[in-house]
Amino acid sequence: MKTISTLILSVLLSVACLAQKSESFIQISNSAISIEKAYPNPVKDFVNIEIQANDPGELQMSLYNILGTEVKKWETYYLNSGLQKIQIDLSHFKTGVYILRLTKQGQTKAQVLKKVE
Numbered sequence: 001m002k003t004i005s006t007l008i009l010s011v012l013l014s015v016a017c018l019a020q021k022s023e024s025f026i027q028i029s030n031s032a033i034s035i036e037k038a039y040p041n042p043v044k045d046f047v048n049i050e051i052q053a054n055d056p057g058e059l060q061m062s063l064y065n066i067l068g069t070e071v072k073k074w075e076t077y078y079l080n081s082g083l084q085k086i087q088i089d090l091s092h093f094k095t096g097v098y099i100l101r102l103t104k105q106g107q108t109k110a111q112v113l114k115k116v117e
Contacts, residue, residue, distance in 0.1 A: 032105040042114040045091040
């Protein structure tokens with residue numbers, strides 16, 4: 001599996017180098033969402049998540065502990081296109097490492113968050 005990942009990364013880097021040398025722009029991936037920023041991280045009470053969305057649509061958010069257990073699932077959130085900022089209250093969670101999972105149009109992005117007192 002590691003060899004396949006290395007091969008794919010090599011191919012993508014080669015394509016990216018060719019795209020930079022070319023006058024035309026080549027778009028390799030068309031992600032439905034990307035996490036631009038997550039701050040502050042480490043988190044005491046609230047974390048701000050800046051999300052870039054190509055198209056409007058429904059966003060599903062879940063929080064997992066380090067063991068992979070889902071500890072919170074929020075109601076589906078409607079996300080407009082463009083840059084969006086979401087503030088999440090983590091004040092009632094224990095100190096530890098969590099993974100915030102965002103899913104939109106079948107694509108999932110994750111952000112590691114460290115909760116401190």
